[in-house]
Amino acid sequence: MRNIKKTAIGLAVLGLVLGAAATARAHETDPAPAATSHDLVQRSEGPGTLEGVLFYVFAATVLGSGLGICISRNIVRMAVYLFITLGGVASMYFLLMANFIGVIQLIVYAGGTLILLIFGVMLTSKSPWVRFEVKRGEMIAGGIVCSVLAAALLTVVLGAHWPTTEASVQGSTVAGFGHALMSTYLVPFEAVSVLLLVVMIGAALLARQE
Amino acid sequence: MFHIGLNHYLVVSTLLFVMGIFVMVTKRNAIGILIGVEMVLNGASLNLIAFNRYVAGGLPHMDGQVGSLFIIVLAAAEAALAVAICMNFYKNLNTVDVDRGDELAG
Amino acid sequence: MASMAVMVYRYFGPLIARIPGLILISAIVVTGLLVWAIWGAAGVVEHIAANPEVNGAARTAFGMPLTVAELHAGLSARGWMLVGLFQYLLWPLQSELIRDLLGLGAVFGLFNMFPVFAIWWERKVAGRIQSRMGPMRVGGWHGWAQSFADGVKLVCKEDIVPGAADKLLFRVAPYFAMVPALLAFLCLPFGTYWVFRNIDVALVFILAMLGVEVVGVIVAGWASNNKWSVYGAMREACQMVSYEIPMTTVLLVPVMAAGTLNMIDIGEAQSGGWHTWVAFSNPFAFIAFFTYFVASLASCKRAPFDLPESESELVAGFHTEYSGFRWALFFFAEYAAMFVVSGLAVTLFLGAWYTGLPPAVGAWVVGAIGDNWVAHGINGLLISGPVWFIAKCIFFVWVQIWIRWTLPRIRIDQVLYSCVQVMFPIALIALVGQALWMLIPMDNVVYRIFNILLSAIGLIVMAGIIGIAVYGWRHGKRMVGYLAVDQLPGA
Numbered sequence: 062m063r064n065i066k067k068t069a070i071g072l073a074v075l076g077l078v079l080g081a082a083a084t085a086r087a088h089e090t091d092p093a094p095a096a097t098s099h100d101l102v103q104r105s106e107g108p109g110t111l112e113g114v115l116f117y118v119f120a121a122t123v124l125g126s127g128l129g130i131c132i133s134r135n136i137v138r139m140a141v142y143l144f145i146t147l148g149g150v151a152s153m154y155f156l157l158m159a160n161f162i163g164v165i166q167l168i169v170y171a172g173g174t175l176i177l178l179i180f181g182v183m184l185t186s187k188s189p190w191v192r193f194e195v196k197r198g199e200m201i202a203g204g205i206v207c208s209v210l211a212a213a214l215l216t217v218v219l220g221a222h223w224p225t226t227e228a229s230v231q232g233s234t235v236a237g238f239g240h241a242l243m244s245t246y247l248v249p250f251e252a253v254s255v256l257l258l259v260v261m262i263g264a265a266l267l268a269r270q271e
Numbered sequence: 272m273f274h275i276g277l278n279h280y281l282v283v284s285t286l287l288f289v290m291g292i293f294v295m296v297t298k299r300n301a302i303g304i305l306i307g308v309e310m311v312l313n314g315a316s317l318n319l320i321a322f323n324r325y326v327a328g329g330l331p332h333m334d335g336q337v338g339s340l341f342i343i344v345l346a347a348a349e350a351a352l353a354v355a356i357c358m359n360f361y362k363n364l365n366t367v368d369v370d371r372g373d374e375l376a377g
Numbered sequence: 378m379a380s381m382a383v384m385v386y387r388y389f390g391p392l393i394a395r396i397p398g399l400i401l402i403s404a405i406v407v408t409g410l411l412v413w414a415i416w417g418a419a420g421v422v423e424h425i426a427a428n429p430e431v432n433g434a435a436r437t438a439f440g441m442p443l444t445v446a447e448l449h450a451g452l453s454a455r456g457w458m459l460v461g462l463f464q465y466l467l468w469p470l471q472s473e474l475i476r477d478l479l480g481l482g483a484v485f486g487l488f489n490m491f492p493v494f495a496i497w498w499e500r501k502v503a504g505r506i507q508s509r510m511g512p513m514r515v516g517g518w519h520g521w522a523q524s525f526a527d528g529v530k531l532v533c534k535e536d537i538v539p540g541a542a543d544k545l546l547f548r549v550a551p552y553f554a555m556v557p558a559l560l561a562f563l564c565l566p567f568g569t570y571w572v573f574r575n576i577d578v579a580l581v582f583i584l585a586m587l588g589v590e591v592v593g594v595i596v597a598g599w600a601s602n603n604k605w606s607v608y609g610a611m612r613e614a615c616q617m618v619s620y621e622i623p624m625t626t627v628l629l630v631p632v633m634a635a636g637t638l639n640m641i642d643i644g645e646a647q648s649g650g651w652h653t654w655v656a657f658s659n660p661f662a663f664i665a666f667f668t669y670f671v672a673s674l675a676s677c678k679r680a681p682f683d684l685p686e687s688e689s690e691l692v693a694g695f696h697t698e699y700s701g702f703r704w705a706l707f708f709f710a711e712y713a714a715m716f717v718v719s720g721l722a723v724t725l726f727l728g729a730w731y732t733g734l735p736p737a738v739g740a741w742v743v744g745a746i747g748d749n750w751v752a753h754g755i756n757g758l759l760i761s762g763p764v765w766f767i768a769k770c771i772f773f774v775w776v777q778i779w780i781r782w783t784l785p786r787i788r789i790d791q792v793l794y795s796c797v798q799v800m801f802p803i804a805l806i807a808l809v810g811q812a813l814w815m816l817i818p819m820d821n822v823v824y825r826i827f828n829i830l831l832s833a834i835g836l837i838v839m840a841g842i843i844g845i846a847v848y849g850w851r852h853g854k855r856m857v858g859y860l861a862v863d864q865l866p867g868a
Binding site: 110112113114116120123124127128130131136139140143146147150153154156157158159161162165166169170173174177178180181182184185186195199200203204206207210211214215218219223224225226227228232234237238241242245246249253256257260261263264267268 | 272273274275276277278279280281282283285286287288289290291292293294296297298299300301302303305306307309310313316317320321322323324325326327328329330331333334336337339340341343344345346347348349350351352354355356357358359361367
Binding site for chain 3: 111135137138141144148160161164165167168171172173175176179180183232233234235
């Protein structure tokens with residue numbers, strides 16, 4: 062049983078690595094103009110069967126670990142499942158041609174916010190096996206409410222007709238980000254800088270030792 | 272079935288959002304609630320980027336991605352503050368179970 | 378399995394002991410040739426597929442554009458020999474998936490082989506610094522097979538999971554530490570075309586992978602259910618996350634100098650010779666290089682920042698409870714991360730895969746021999762090539778090992794003090810200085826003076842290091858300390 066788990070984990074790791082590689086392949090920029098160009102709509106398979114398979118793999122990862130967060134009763138395991146969810150969402154950002162946002166998600170969320178959460182978990186838990194027993198009634202009520210909410214949202218969202226446009230331009234998003242942040246979104250950018258300063262001061266103030 | 276459209280991503284982000292709300296509602300651990308908040312924000316962010324790619328058509332339009340960037344930054348900020356609040360909660364009540372924080376209840 | 382290993386060693390040991398250097402060099406050369414051959418073959422196949430006379434309209438299995446017969450026709454038209462063999466060898470190379478799998482195999486092989494080499498190298502260097510020889514027995518010539526023997530031993534060890542530990546997290550944590558290091562290799566460029574994936578945010582991707590390793594360490598420490606492991610994990614997380622700030626800030630300096638986050642473009646921007654290297658372009662970049670190197674030492678948990686695995690304090694820090702293959706995974710992650718941060722230092726500051734010889738030399742070679750593969754091979758050795766990238770990375774790994782065995786460990790409060798109050802201001806000064814320096818036009822005399830001065834300093838330091846090393850090696854002397862010994866014991 063242990064070997065099966067190890068093999069499964071190894072295969073999942075390999076799949077994730079291959080997935081990251083393949084998605085980046087679709088959005089590669091070439092160092093020299095003489096090399097062949099790669100579009101998203103390319104080759105003989107149309108818009109990418111591999112992309113489709115990868116989408117299902119990443120979606121399964123995200124939803125599976127999300128389900129793990131819902132079901133798990135151990136807070137550290139919830140944090141680890143959240144890490145896997147964040148990684149899956151970052152992979153989906155790569156699929157959606159948002160490379161920069163994907164790496165920012167990994168740096169800030171998985172490498173920053175998650176560490177903060179895990180520190181919070183470790184500093185506030187008395188032993189690794191403390192579990193808060195959730196009342197059955199609460200879980201069922203929550204489950205019903207959330208299912209109804211999900212059904213309502215899905216009906217609305219899937220029933221609407223969204224005017225889709227095909228992706229037109231390939232290339233690097235980083236320069237576009239720089240332009241956008243410095244021109245259209247300059248005020249939110251500055252506001253967020255001030256907000257981060259305020260948050261730093263506030264968090265240090267709240268958590269100081271009396 | 273392998274041609275991925277906008278609806279696929281909307282389903283994933285909606286389910287992630289709803290699971291985040293479930294976690295927020297049912298968990299009694301304060302950090303658990305915070306994890307739910309992170310899931311909700313991730314679902315919303317994924318939604319924004321999916322719309323950026325499929326409706327706005329990708330690269331020259333950056334609005335969805337910039338919005339997602341701000342969501343990530345703001346989520347990090349509020350996670351920092353929320354963890355500080357949980358620390359204070361733990362210091363005062365010696366537990367992190369939010370059901371015990373009912374001193375102000377009527 | 379241990380008896381099998383002993384049998385193998387008995388039969389093949391005396392044979393292998395006689396030709397170790399030959400095996401190593403031939404392995405490296407064969408791997409390099411294979412990668413180059415596959416890449417070249419894929420290019421040939423693409424050329425054939427693009428030729429409308431050969432490419433039929435029908436699609437073959439797996440959607441690959443050429444049938445074997447068409448490949449035969451295309452290869453014969455180009456005058457290849459052994460077409461009957463090559464048509465079957467080249468046919469699967471049309472599929473991108475198979476090319477990706479072969480490339481992943483090469484990356485994974487490098488990811489595995491470098492720690493094997495680095496562990497042996499570390500033990501030899503540590504031994505020499507401590508007036509002893511290091512491993513000498515396993516495999517014959519200076520114990521080169523020590524790492525392989527260690528690998529066999531680690532795999533044969535009993536698989537212990539602490540009873541009160543969280544079993545799932547305990548088993549999964551080494552993979553959380555190892556996989557990011559592997560993913561970082563995916564976009565680390567070894568040459569202009571020698572990268573598995575050339576994504577436009579490669580630099581930030583590698584930084585993200587180095588940041589995600591922290592999670593693996595924390596989960597490992599927590600899942601061991603061991604107070605000391607948790608202390609080690611918390612200190613390590615604190616240290617790694619803190620040092621990401623000056624590291625990222627200072628890495629913006631070459632990004633500003635080159636104008637892109639794409640590592641290959643940053644490497645190409647340093648192709649003009651020794652003086653075009655980013656570290657020598659202005660004093661702020663020079664400072665930035667040293668700051669980055671120190672911050673990367675902290676990020677790799679190497680001494681003097683090795684509190685997380687402080688061997689004399691916490692038994693073994695966060696991986697106390699790990700033994701056997703899981704411990705080996707952590708160490709693979711650590712040495713691979715050392716290679717990655719050295720690779721970043723080399724690519725971003727020190728000319729990537731270029732030797733520093735001016736491109737006029739390369740042009741002269743091509744002019745003298747002609748524009749064929751001989752000239753390009755010689756240029757690969759003279760001007761640029763993955764060999765030089767790997768050599769420079771090994772040099773920096775050697776410097777990291779050297780620093781580890783020379784300097785004492787510093788305390789956690791000194792670690793954080795030096796991060797926030799020393800390195801972060803220096804990083805900010807370097808960043809602002811570089812931004813202001815870029816306003817100076819490049820033919821200004823001030824720019825030129827600093828450029829030449831710093832290049833000269835770099836050249837002198839490099840020549841000095843090589844000279845001292847060669848002198849000490851030839852005379853068998855140990856060059857440091859009051860107790861200069863004429864002959865190393867056993868030499």
